[in-house]
Amino acid sequence: MLRYIFKRLVYILIALFIIITATFFLMQLAPGSPFASERDFPPQIEEQLNAKYGLDNPWYIQYKDYLVDTVSFDFGESMKYKGRSTNDIISESFPISLTLGIEAMILSIGLGIFLGVIAALYHNKFPDYLASTIAVLGISVPSFILAGLMQYFLAYKLDLFPVSGWKGFNYSILPALAIAITHAGFIAKLTRSSMLEQSSSDYVKMARSKGLGKWTIVIRHTLRNALMPVITYLGPLTAGVVTGSFIIEQIFAIPGLGRHFVTSITNRDYTVIMGTTVFYSIILLFAVLIVDILYSVIDPRIKLKGAKK
Amino acid sequence: MKKKLLEVNDLRVNFKTYAGIVQAVRGVSFELYEGETLAIVGESGSGKSVTSNAIMKLIPQPPGLYAGGEIILDGKNLIPLTEKQMSKVRGNDIAMIFQDPMTALNPTMRVGRQITEVILKHQKISASEAKERAIKLLDLVGIPMPEKRFKQFPHEFSGGMRQRVVIAIALAADPKLLIADEPTTALDVTIQAQILELMKDIQKKRGTSIIFITHDLGVVANVADRVAVMYAGQIVEYGTVNDIFYNPKHPYTWGLLGSMPDLKNNVKEELRTIPGSPPDLIHPPKGDAFAPRNEYAMAIDYEEEPPMFQVSDTHFAKTWLLHPDAPQIEIPESISRRIEGYLKEAQGNG
Secondary structure (H helix, E strand, O other), X not given: OHHHHHHHHXXXXXXXXXXXXXXXXHHHHOOOOOOOOOOOOOHHXXXXXXXXXXXXXXXXXXXXXXXXXHHOOOOOEOXXXXXXXXXXXXXXXXXXXXXXXXXXXXXXXXXXXXHHHHHHHOOOOHHHHHHHHHHHHHHHOOHHHHHHHHXXXXXXXXOOOOOOOOOOHHHHHHHHHHHHHHHHHHHHHHHHHHHHHHHOOHHHHHHHHOOOOHHHHHHHHHHHHHOHHHHHHHHHHHHHHHHHHHHHHHHOOOOOHHHHHHHHHHOOOHHHHHHHHHHHHHHHHHHHHHHHHHHXXXXXXXXXXXXXX | OOOEEEEEEEEEEEEEOOOOEEEEEEEEEEEEEOOOEEEEEOOOOOOHHHHHHHHOOOOOOOOEEEEXXXXXXXXXXXXXXXXXXXXXXXXXXXXXXXXXXXXXXXXXXXXXXXXXXHHHHHOOOOHHHHHHHHHHHHHHOOOOOXXXXXXXXXXXXXXXXXXXXXXXXXXXXXXXXXXXXXXXOOOOHHHHHHHHHHHHHHXXXXXXXXXXXXXXXXXXXXXXXXXXXXXXOEEEEEEEHHHHHHOOOOHHHHHHHHOOOOOOOOOOOOOOOOOOOOOOOOOOOOOOXXXXXXXXXXXXXXXXXXXXXXXXXXXXXXXXXXXXXOOOOOOOHHHHHHHHHXXXXXXXXX
């Protein structure tokens, strides 16, 4: 197990290196500069600015600088927001995004599995149709529309939740729901079909022939075997929650990291782009690693490659 | 006189499909006494598995439907019982051994827990006592190092070993009736013999009654006391092993017995088969369902369903050939020769 994890960590480093390289060259290819929006620049000042941020160096020196920055986890000062370092931006806004993300993931997994199990248990009956309808609606309605609707009805009309901002747990419920519902729909669909498949298998029939109750069979036998596709979805789910939060953070005026990730690109704020990209990459790569480890926890037949028994 | 454990009267099971209502079991009746083995034989689709699942009420409803009849276990009819009442019968009074041990065990649960959960469900004992019982059961079914095996997962067992585990699970709550649905079909021949020996052994030790579903007549001759031959959802011949093997009366039974390869008599002839295929049970044929495949079919076979004729105290067959007015037709010589050879072999095997 440890050997496997070590091997995977090496792969993560390689992946990070490739991501940094790709990001760097994409930044180089994109026209414009961090200072382009400030008009009437005397060329001397621009030269000075470029020199200050090392942008006058040839590309291989810049590339080397970025690599060194990344390895030392010091991405340097933002080129747009004077006097703020990328690390500060991340450490300020990431906890907010993390709270939102974790809430959204718990909501989507819990809601999705619940709907899926109900749908499968009452296959082709009313609860199935209801759960499936909710799931399909959840998948097909984009999160930003849902966010707007929820803001209007739940927050503005009914005054159940605050419309926007970030001042406590109450403020996180609507945005977390908005992110979660699409994914909950997917998970419900996955759980339903997987549960149905498992329900017709011999070992479930065997469990019935043992005289076990309906819910005992579901919880002890069917669900665990049915969860494999859901685990697989956790990787994309993490990515989806991270990327989904950009829009939702905008709509709900949440000072999260997602906003910086997007605006840094339009601003050509090179250091922040690099910092947030590397940061998100690390999160996603670890999410994938955790998913792979979870497989072997859920299903004992799956042995991690390179892991000892 | 042995005590009657199970009585099935005129059991009818239908399945609703898009094409129509399939009458999978059409009036099956039989009895089972304590400590006895009843073999139900027949080709695929004859309703033998449905019958066995129906006894445990494992038929999913819908699409399944109990269209009539009674299943009386120890004087109690199971048909009207609710799912909840039935769950006290399943595993406890009746247990089932499944056909394919590769899929019958939950792959994500340790073998030991799969055994103890039956014990804990039906008996009021502590978890540690249940564990002790489970280890004893594993030992009983011939699994070496049961303490170690108790903690393992099904994928760490071979096919034969898994079937032993399935049997241990079936025996866990000490049921009176064991339904074995083709328990040896998915196993290779040497393992088959071991599993059959094990089941006979357990029956001797515990006095369990067994319903043995199979299409392997060699197995029947080896394990059964009584045999019910099923065709198109009905029992067409019913009797003791000796009745069925020495004095078969139904042409379908002849066909089944004749389809066994003749390995003893060194005659070079083609393997006999039963021509045609089983009837469509959405529209069961008028008259005798076997008539279109029966070389001895008479005009009445297409008109009217034959009743059960009694051949002897224990032997019944559902064919017009037994009517006093019917022509006397004897079993073809090549078939009777095969049967003799077969019985010799079965006796040789013990």
